[in-house]
Amino acid sequence: xxxxxxxxxxxxxxxxxxxxxxxxxxxxxxxxxxxLAYAEGLGVDVEIFHSNIEGEVVNAxxxxxxxxxxxxxxxxxxxxxxxxxxxxxxxQVKFPVIEVHASxxxxxxxVSKIQPVAKGSVYGFGVYGYYLALEAVKQMVKA
Numbered sequence: 003x004x005x006x007x008x009x010x011x012x013x014x015x016x017x018x019x020x021x022x023x024x025x026x027x028x029x030x031x032x033x034x035x036x037x038l039a040y041a042e043g044l045g046v047d048v049e050i051f052h053s054n055i056e057g058e059v060v061n062a063x064x065x066x067x068x069x070x071x072x073x074x075x076x077x078x079x080x081x082x083x084x085x086x087x088x089x090x091x092x093x094q095v096k097f098p099v100i101e102v103h104a105s106x107x108x109x110x111x112x113v114s115k116i117q118p119v120a121k122g123s124v125y126g127f128g129v130y131g132y133y134l135a136l137e138a139v140k141q142m143v144k145a
Contacts, residue, residue, distance in 0.1 A: 003047045004143045006073050006136065007066045008037055009059055010052035012080030025105060026128075033104075033129055040133040044140055056081060060091040067095040073139040074099045075132060078116050082107055085115050093119040098142055100135045104128050 010030060018029035034050050041048035049071075051062045059081070066074060076099055081088050092099045098121035101114060106126035108114075117123050122138060124131040 003045060004072045004140050005047045005049070005070075006041070006075060006139055007062065007071050008034075008048055008050045008132070009062060009074060009076040009078075010034070010050065011059065011076065011078040011082075012054045012056070014052055014077060014079045015054065024110075028129065033132075036129045037132045037136075040136055044133075044136055046136055046140055048136075054080070056084065056086060056088050060087045063088075063091045063095050063099075067097070071097055072143045073097050073121075075102050075135045075139070076100070076116065076120075077102045077104070078114070082112055082114050082116060089115055089119055092116065098122075098139065100124065100138060102131050102135050104131055 014030050017025055017033060018027050030052065037050065038048060053059050063074065074097060078101065101116050101120040101123040103125045108125065124135045127134060
């Protein structure tokens, strides 16, 4: 079974509680429930991780590298424009990482520092973007 680490970045715990005019009223728990449902339907084993601390996210990626995770999806949220160790960690792990954003940060003038080191990106499709990324991972892993 394909094993995927889903990383929810800085500030994702505030979804549905703040900036609802941009991100909507769906909470992180609701987003994660939908991801788990998508994964079950695709026959993908998903582990979800959230942290507002960049070093913890870096450690999660390196741990996944050691545990032979097949791929990762990351919604970097507050880390989207960071340039620190997270970018390096994504470039160093042996599995593909796909950047996912429910909204389209580019339309708000945000330039992702994650995108150049990610295998791909899915922007602007709401929570369904996670499904698209999981489907892409499943196709990549079996190829």
